[in-house]
Amino acid sequence: xxxxxxxxxxxxxxxxxxxxxxxxxxxxxxxxxxxxxxxxxxxxxxxxxxxxxxxxxxxxxxxxxxxxxxxxxxxxxxxxxxxxxxxxxxxxxxxxxxxxxxxxxxxxxxxxxxxxxxxxxxxxxxxxxxxxxxxxxxxxxxxxxxxxxxxxxxxxxxxxxxxxxxxxxxxxxxxxxxxxxxxxxxxxxxxxxxxxxxxxxxxxxxxxxxxxxxxxxxxxxxxxxxxxxxxxxxxxxxxxxxxxxxxxxxxxxxxxxxxxxxxxxxxxxxxxxxxxxxxxxxxxxxxxxxxxxxxxxxxxxxxxxxxxxxxxxxxxxxxxxxxxxxxxxxxxxxxxxxxxxxxxxxxxxxxxxxxxxxxxxxxxxxxxxxxxxxxxxxxxxxxxxxxxxxxxxxxxxxxxxxxxxxxxxxxxxxxxxxxxxxxxxxxxxxxxxxxxxxxxxxxxxxxxxxxxxxxxxxxxxxxxxxxxxxxxxxxxxxxxxxxxxxxxxxxxx
Numbered sequence: 001x002x003x004x005x006x007x008x009x010x011x012x013x014x015x016x017x018x019x020x021x022x023x024x025x026x027x028x029x030x031x032x033x034x035x036x037x038x039x040x041x042x043x044x045x046x047x048x049x050x051x052x053x054x055x056x057x058x059x060x061x062x063x064x065x066x067x068x069x070x071x072x073x074x075x076x077x078x079x080x081x082x083x084x085x086x087x088x089x090x091x092x093x094x095x096x097x098x099x100x101x102x103x104x105x106x107x108x109x110x111x112x113x114x115x116x117x118x119x120x121x122x123x124x125x126x127x128x129x130x131x132x133x134x135x136x137x138x139x140x141x142x143x144x145x146x147x148x149x150x151x152x153x154x155x156x157x158x159x160x161x162x163x164x165x166x167x168x169x170x171x172x173x174x175x176x177x178x179x180x181x182x183x184x185x186x187x188x189x190x191x192x193x194x195x196x197x198x199x200x201x202x203x204x205x206x207x208x209x210x211x212x213x214x215x216x217x218x219x220x221x222x223x224x225x226x227x228x229x230x231x232x233x234x235x236x237x238x239x240x241x242x243x244x245x246x247x248x249x250x251x252x253x254x255x256x257x258x259x260x261x262x263x264x265x266x267x268x269x270x271x272x273x274x275x276x277x278x279x280x281x282x283x284x285x286x287x288x289x290x291x292x293x294x295x296x297x298x299x300x301x302x303x304x305x306x307x308x309x310x311x312x313x314x315x316x317x318x319x320x321x322x323x324x325x326x327x328x329x330x331x332x333x334x335x336x337x338x339x340x341x342x343x344x345x346x347x348x349x350x351x352x353x354x355x356x357x358x359x360x361x362x363x364x365x366x367x368x369x370x371x372x373x374x375x376x377x378x379x380x381x382x383x384x385x386x387x388x389x390x391x392x393x394x395x396x397x398x399x400x401x402x403x404x405x406x407x408x409x410x411x412x413x414x415x416x417x418x419x420x421x422x423x424x425x426x427x428x429x430x431x432x433x434x435x436x437x438x439x440x441x442x443x444x445x446x447x448x449x450x451x452x453x454x455x456x457x458x459x460x461x462x463x464x465x466x467x468x469x470x471x472x473x474x475x476x477x478x479x480x481x482x483x484x485x486x487x488x489x490x491x492x493x
Contacts, residue, residue, distance in 0.1 A: 001364070001455045004294030005049035010284060015058045017282040018205065022062075022170060024273070025201025028193065030186040033174040034206030038100050041085045043207055045478070046222045046299040047285070048455075055205075059106060059172065067109040067168040068101055070094055071175045071185045074113045074122035083177055084309065087470055091125050093176035098134065109166055110135040114181030117141060137162040139181065139188060146257045153263055158191040179230050183257055187264055194268045201273075202261070204254075204280040209234045211248045211278050212286040218299035219289075220249060221334050225306040228326040240276035248278040300336050301457065301478070307331060307338070308480035312463055315483040341480065343459035346370060348482075351461040357486050359383040361458040361477070363390060376406045378423040380460060380468045385429070385446075387456075392442075392449040400443050401432050426471035453477055462486040 022029050035043065037059075039052045059066055073081075076090045083093050098108050111129055113122050116138040126136045139161040142152050151157045164185075171189070173182045186202050193200040208223035220234050237250040239258055254277040261280070265272035274280050289295055307327045314320045331337065338344050346360040346368045359379040360370045369390055371383025385400055394400075409432060410422040424432065430447075437444040454476035463481045464472075472479040 001048050002291070002294045003049040004289060004291040004298065005047040005285075006288045006290050007049050007051050007054060010050070010288040011054055011057055013284045013287060014054075014282070015061060017284055018058065018062075018203075021203045021282050024203075025199070027199040027201075028166075028169050028171065029201045029203060030171045030173060030189055032182045032186050032202070032204045032206070033172055034178075034182065034204065035208060037172075037174040038097060039085075040207065042222075042226055042302070043285075046219050046302050047289070047295050048298050049290075050285075056104065056106075060104065062170060063105050063107070065168055066170045066172055067107050067166050068172045068174060069109055069164055069166070069185070070097060070111045071114050071173055071180045071182050072111065073175075073180045074116045074119045076177070076180070077113075077125050078119040078121045080121075081177070085473070087466065087473070090176040090180075091121075097174070097176060107168070108134070109168075109171075110137060110164055112137045112139055112162075112164055112181075112185055114139045114185060115141050135165075137164045139185060145184075146253075146260055149260050149263050152260055153191060153267065158188040159195075161188045161192070163192040163196075164189060178227055178232070183253070187257075187261060190264055190268065199268075202265075202280070203282060205282055206254075207283060207285055209249045209251055210286040211237070211250060211281060211283055213249070213289075215249050216333055218296040218303070218334055221330050222299035222302040222306075225303045225327055225330050228306065228310065228323045228330070229320070237276050237278045240278040243275035248276070250277045254280070300334055300340055303327070303330055303334055303336065304338055304341055305478060305480050308483070311483035312481050315463065315485070341457060341459060342366075342368060343457050344480070347459045347461050357460070357462045359458060359460040361387050361453075361456055363387070363456065364452075373423070376403060376410070376423065377429070378421075378425065378468070379462075380464055380472070381424050381426055381429045383458065384426060384453075385433075387453060388433075388446040388449055391452040392445040394442050394445060398442060400440070400446050401429070401436050405432055405436060425465060425467045427467055430471070450475060 037055050041052055043050045044052045072090055072094050080089045082089055086093065094111060101108050111134055113126060113136065116122060129136050142157045144151055173185050175182050190200055190202055209220040213219060215234055215236060224234055233252050234249055235252055235255060237248045237255060240246060240248040258277045262272040310320055310324045310327055314324060343360040343362050347358055350358040350360065350370045350372060354372050356373040357379045358370060358372045360368055361383055362368055369387045371379050371386050373379045374382060389396055406424060409424065409428060413419040414422050433443055434447055437447045456477050458477050458479045460481040462484055469479065
């Protein structure tokens with residue numbers, strides 16, 4: 001993988017800026033962490049060289065002073081919203097985050113249910129958390145938000161929210177995904193802290209959009225693609241332009257909420273320390289890009305991946321036309337089409353030649369490897385075996401897994417486990433290959449080469465099973481699928 005981002009420089013520079021912002025306020029600082037805190041795979045995809053756990057490494061330097069509050073939108077719980085990169089719902093990801101933070105020594109103080117309106121699923125989730133010993137608070141929708149500042153900054157607005165009791169000077173507000181109400185949680189807490197006579201400040205750590213690169217830079221467009229299902233749009237920060245005469249990039253929700261934040265600070269401190277939404281942030285990502293061409297190419301690929309994901313979601317749920325429209329507009333702005341993914345053309349050509357489901361993967365040297373459906377293997381399993389042979393330097397015509405090994409597995413699946421599809425899924429394939437590796441040096445070489453497939457691009461001519469999608473994700477292969485099913489059945493598992 002070509003590197004376009006200096007991660008070591010980023011960790012050092014970002015840490016310094018966060019420490020300076022903490023020192024700016026006495027007493028208590030609410031630090032909103034946008035994006036993924038622990039495993040920011042979007043950032044690692046569009047900024048090759050960025051490590052998904054970079055933010056956590058910075059926080060560990062402050063762990064004795066830090067307390068984490070996780071915000072989750074009650075509506076997302078009710079509709080079982082799924083985190084696309086992990087394939088789990090937001091409520092389950094909240095539990096996962098709590099476990100992860102605790103395992104590395106970070107203190108999780110509580111969970112806040114934002115935009116709570118009595119959703120049954122949210123109530124059940126609260127009961128589940130409380131049974132586990134996790135404190136839970138409720139924040140409510142505010143009529144006229146974010147423009148009716150007189151109501152918002154009053155006992156009828158933020159004052160109705162439950163006050164989140166915290167014990168440490170640095171409060172990190174994070175969430176399982178976008179649209180969770182992190183900023184509103186911070187502002188609500190500032191209001192309540194002021195009523196309790198506590199001096200508290202607010203700062204924002206948002207990786208995207210990157211404020212000091214152009215509005216239509218592919219990295220910023222990739223962020224718009226990632227949030228195409230929301231109402232977020234990147235825009236020039238008008239407050240920053242007016243205050244400094246400099247162009248800075250922010251997004252609409254921060255610009256819309258800034259008058260509220262300014263009013264809050266004026267009520268609390270007599271004046272606002274920030275002249276613009278951009279001033280609120282401490283983002284140093286733009287200063288750590290070392291190869292613009294590399295990050296631009298990576299971001300364009302991410303836009304196309306998001307587009308295919310939306311098309312498949314449309315096929316599966318018959319919803320998402322607006323999201324697809326936004327993504328097509330973003331593709332026009334980035335001046336790209338699906339043709340920038342060589343694996344797409346290779347997959348479709350192979351599918352046309354064989355009249356069977358196929359898949360293709362692009363190796364790091366540009367070589368395209370394909371796989372097709374057979375009686376023993378699905379297309380994705382055949383592709384994975386062929387790719388492992390290639391990166392391990394093994395002959396293409398050998399059997400890494402003998403048919404005599406696959407046959408009893410198929411017998412078990414069909415005759416005892418009652419599966420209709422006898423072909424091996426990726427997890428079954430890898431288990432069989434691992435068993436073969438005990439007696440075969442070539443199979444062992446293939447298993448030992450799995451790490452060489454990380455960050456490669458792949459495409460399937462049909463929507464894959466969730467099992468295969470999950471395995472590709474775990475290996476680190478960037479997969480897209482054509483929005484079509486392998487069969488004409490009405491029900492697809």
